[in-house]
Structure formats: C-alpha cells, structure tokens
Amino acid sequence: MMDSQIAPGAMTSASQMQTSTITDTDQAALAYHQAGLCVIPLNGKRPALKAWKLYQTKQPSEDDLRRWQNKKLLKNIGVVCGAVSDNLVVLDFDGLGAYAAFATVFPNLAQSYTVATGSGKGKHVYLYADTLPPTTRALDTPIGHIELRAEGCYVAAPPSRHPITGKTYEVEKALDILRVPDLGELVAWIEAFKPRQPDEGWQPPKHLPPTNSTINPELVGAIAERLRQFRHKERGEWINCSCVYPERHSNGDKHPSFGFSTATGYGYCYRCGTILAKDLCERLSIDPREHGGLIKKPEMVLSIDHARPASQPPPSPLPNNLPPLSGIALPDWLSQYTAWASKVGNQTPVAFHQAAGIWLLAVAIARRLYVEAPWGVKLYSNLYMMLVADTTFYRKTTAYKLAESAIRQAIPHMLMPTPGSPERFQDMLAGRLPTNYKELTYQQQELLSRARSFAAQRGLFKDEVAGLFGAFSRRDYMYGMKDLIMELYDCPDYSDKDTQTGLTIVKDAALSILGVTTPAGLATAVTDADWQNGLLPRFLLLTPEPDYAERPALKAHEPVPKAVVAGLKALYERLPMPQQSGDDWEPPAALQVETHCWDEVQAYSNRLRRLCDPHHETPLDDRLKGVYGRMHVQAVKLSMILAALDWMKSDTPAPTITPENWQTAELVAEHWRMSAHHLLDHLDRSGSARQEFRAQDKLLEAFRKAGPGGASLRGVYRRLNLKAKDARQIAQDLVKAGLLVETIIDGAEGYAQPSRVVGD
16 A cells, blocks of 8 residues: 555655656655655556646645555656646657757756656656746657647656557656756747748638627636747737647648637637637636636626626526536446446436436435535435436336345345325334334344334435425325425434324434426426425436437346445445444444535535526526525535545545546536426426416417407306416416407406407
8 A cells, every 4th residue: 555655754856766766656656746746647648537637736645646546547657847846847859869959959957857758769858947938849840849848737757658669767867856047048949940930821710709808808818828838929919829629630730720819819720610718728727717707807887776797698507518428437336337227228318327326325325424514514425316207208217216126135224115194204214113013024124123223314215206296285194294305305413303103303314315207297296486495406306318319228137237236235334334222223423524625616606606696687597596506515415425436445444525526526416407407498398388378278269269259257267277366367468468358248357359359
C-alpha cells in the first residue's frame, strides 16, 4: 500500500527522487508529489481522469494518490506545468536536432533536470520560471518539433511507458530543476522557427451576428489572452489561430481557419462554423465563474417595488450539451447491473434500469453513510424514485421486477411490505412484528426478525404508485400517509406517534421508495398542491431517455449475475451493522463521508436557483421550482453512493466523495432534471390539458345542441357532471376565444354560439 512507501526524509526535489532509481509508478507519483509537483494519472499519454483539468489549479492530496493507486489508474504519470507546480515549464523537443540546437544556443538552460522520452528521439527539459511564459509551439520545423509547455499543460514523466514504442521515460540528467527569472529570449527563439503566413490568408466571416453581444467582456478578455498563447495573428479585432477542434480538420488545421472577435466574443471557424463562447471556455479550460460568469451583468433599474435587471435574456432551463446516459462513466457494479438489466429488459428504458440500480445501492447502504452539509444538516443516501412512462409500450414494471430479483437474492430483509395504513406503516418502521407472526412459516419469521434491526431503513417497492398518491388526499384509512412519507424522506433521528396499538417510536429512519406509474395515472392522482408542498419534488421523476431504442431480445432468460448479487451483499456487509441490546436492536452507526466538492455543489445549487428567478421573461413552471430546489441534494446523495462503490476497492475507514464522483453525479442529476421537464410536458399534453380540451368540447357540443337560443350554464354543467366553478371557467375561456357569447336564459346565466345570440 502507498502508506508503506512514505519513508522518513522523503524526497524534496525531482532529482533526488530519480537518483533513488524508482521504477514503480505508484512510488514515483508520491515522490513527485512530495517534491512539490502536481501529478495526474495517465493512460498512455492521455489523462486517465475525465476531470483532470481540476488539477491544473489544485494539487491532488496523498489520499487522492492512494485512491488512484487502488483503482489502478497510475499506469503512467503526468506532471502538470504552470503555477500549480511552482511555475514549472517543460521544454519538449521531438527530434535530436531540436535539442542539440537548443543546447547550443542556451547552454545554461540545458543544465537542468532532463528526461529522455519514450519515443527514443525526444527530450524534456524541466525549468522553474519566476515569470511564467505563454505556451509556445513551433511544429514541423527543419530541426523537429519544439514546444514550451506552461500553464495548463502536462507531460508524461518517468517511469511512464510510451504507448507506441513500449520504452520508458528515463532521467538523462539527474540535476536540480533550474530556476530562471524569465524565458523571454527562449520564447522569441521558438517563435522564430514558426513559418510566416501571408496576411491575406484569412479573412473575417462575411455574415456576423448582431453587435449587441451579451458575453461578459472580462470573459472575452480571458479567452483572447489564452488564444494569444497559441500561434496566432492579430487582424484588427480578430485573433486568427488554429481551431480549438483540430480533430475535425484533416490536417489538424495547420493553416489556421479560426477567428475570435475580441469585441463581441464571437468565434468562427471556416470548417466548424460558429463556436460559442461557452464551448471555447470548455476547450481552453477556462472557468467562466472565475471571470464573472458567461453573461455580462445587466444594468439595474430601480422601480418603486424593487430593483430588477433592465434586460436579461431568458436562460435555457435545459442543458444543450448533455452527454447521453450511455456516455457517462459509472462504477463497475452499477455498469454491470445496468448492462444486465438492459439486456433482459430490452423493452425498458435504460434510464429506468440505471435508476433501479442506484436505488438498490441506496437500500443496501441504508442510513449508514452521511455527509455533513455546510448548511447545517446531515444528508443520507436514501432516495425516492418514480418511473413514469406510457403503459404497454415501455415495460417500466420490468425495471422494478429485475431490481426486486436482485435484492431478494442479496439482502431480502431490506425490503419492506407494502403498507396497508399509516398506523401499520408506523408499526413496521418501529420494528413491531405483525399480529399473525406466529402463523407464518419459519423462513418468513426469520426474514421479519432480521428486518427488525433495519426497521426504518429499508426499501419500499410500489407498483402503480399513483394509486398511493390518490389515496393520500382521501379522508379514509390512508389519511396521514402523505405527511409520513414526506417526513421520512428527511431521515429524522426520532419520531413517535400514539396509535390504536399504542405508542410507536421510530428511530434513525432512512426510507427509500421505488414506484412506477403512467403519466395519465399521475395526472389524475396529484394536484398542484402536491408540487408546492414538497411531496413530488422529493421524488426523482424519471421518464424514458430521449434517445430510447429497443434492444434485441434474448433467446433465453439470463438470471441476475452472481457478481451483481455478491457486490450488493458485500456493500451491505462492509458498513456498520446493528447491535442487539437485550430483546431489542440498536440501529447501526453511520460513517461520515469526507467531501471535497462543496464549492461545486453550491455552484450547481446557485445555477438552478437562478433559473427559478421570477423576473425572467419566460419564468420557470412553478411546479418545477421545488424539483430545482432539491436537485443538488439528490446529486449529493448519488455522489455518496458512487463514493461508496469506490470505497469497496480500498481499505480506508470511510468513503470520500471525490471531484470525479461529483462530476458523474451532476451529469446524472442533469438527466433527472431534464426528465422532470419531459414529464410535465407529457402531463400537459396528455393529462390535465387533455382533460380540459375534452371538457371544452363537451361544453361546446352541449350549447350547439341547445340551438339558437343557447342554454343556461346550470343546466349544462348538471347534465355533464361538471363542477359549477370549472364549467364557468371553461365557458369564460371559450368566450375569450370567440366560440361562445354570454346571454341570459330565464334570468339565469347562459351561453350561446356567436351566430345565434338571443337579442341580435
């Protein structure tokens, strides 16, 4: 393990490290780290982390190194240049002639820590610069490639192995890294090798967007500054350089076809077309938040009531560059479960299978992991999920059944029976055995006895969950269930209730719910109040993925893979277990999960909060505001689950939420958020809106049949079994649409078709 590699008197410089002839990449990564250099894992010559750019400005911790070692990511090592490594600059010479020319012109700079690259014909010279120069490249010169790699770049470091030649990177000069005041002369020398281009080779695009750009000027300046670090030409307000998407060009865009307007922030490539500022930021590793955001702050206009932006473009509530679910890297267990379920349930959306796998993990964890949120609450990993899709076509219940088969083989006692009433539900949460316990089989009794120790921390399956929602509002035996479900989501430490069977005490709750329903069923079962009081926002409202495609059917059923069952059981058993106290059980302890991403969580929360601003020209649907308000919490819960899966491969005492865990969780949460939008759109088209259209048609038909004189509203709504209030509202809407006119029928309120109005 890496702990054993940390010895007294650890290396303080790269040269000391290499003179110890370390050939193991795990040991070398730690030595580089202790020498003050920022390291990242490489797969070949490419970063092994999707979120590696985080380490352009922040060094990893030793815990990060251990985690990478446990995940076997440190196949090769990269050293990040720039301020994060004490202003490290690496000169990369590809071609023996390039290095020889450099050593002749700058013999003093050549006396620094030098590496022979794995290509067999290149060298890396490491330098520290008091003033960081820009990254500078002169490619395809007569003496080879010459690169000065500075801020934001990285190089493969010894003892990495070249992915093509198989040779290792080796230290050629085990000297201290030389520190110099500046490298201006060296930059000028490299620039002199660049081929000159005629000025007429590139022209700005003829069709430009409007000049009233809303891009933040400070961000435009940051993009321009970064582009000026490349080989470029200044053409008035335009910076002309190679395209940021060289992979789209057959020649890598060696004859630059991209231009960036420093006046408007508009980017255009003759091969790729318009390139948005946000995409430029992503490709150039620029965080808009560090420069005041993507959009410039609008001027404020004071009104009598409040100050509000004078003009603010409506934000798009839906992400437009979200990768598909299949493109999001997931931990091994979750990937394996989703792949199996997607094959067996080939007519079920993959989003449903993935969600069911996440839900299984939440149930296995129960209440045994938590994070201490900066806003003063403990968050646990329990989840409420609802799979919503049209009946028959989408086999949504299959996702439920496959998940049930997995959990019943691994940890069957963690499933809770469907509650028959709030009182009986409270009894189950309190660990009370049913009154017919002695009449059950031995296996059933054994299962219930094991379940008592996790009484309030189990999972609940509910087919046609809309029926349960519909019962919430009825004043019958299910009355009070809604409040109980809402309370349990927040995992109270203690609650009690005096029922017909006596006082029931529920300790350390962490209920997880997985239910399925149809849009039509949900539309009839819920009201606007259920969106506003927080009931529905507590649920992840999942719909089929936009790119849903049916997979080929299996010729024979595949049972749950043994590895899936074993993995779920292993996670359950790795966490603290309940302790028996006399005839009772003490709930299991909870491990605190270390979290390294609260800034990112808060940024995500703020981003969603801004989308709820009522001053936007197109305000967000009120039904979604509760969903937006809880989405960052849902993402934290998921990141906790992902961290737990990573933890299973380590021997650390508790999981740690890494930036990679959060990045994955946020991407999945964005799919969940988009799914809620799709559900509302479906509900409005096929649920309440469709019912309203039908009611309008019935009302119009009734007044048409009444003839030229029309009919009284009371007579019509009684015949159609409509509420008076609803009928009057519909009639008024039809009047505004010009389809009805008001009239008087025997002194009472009436309506008629426009061409047959009484008194005309």
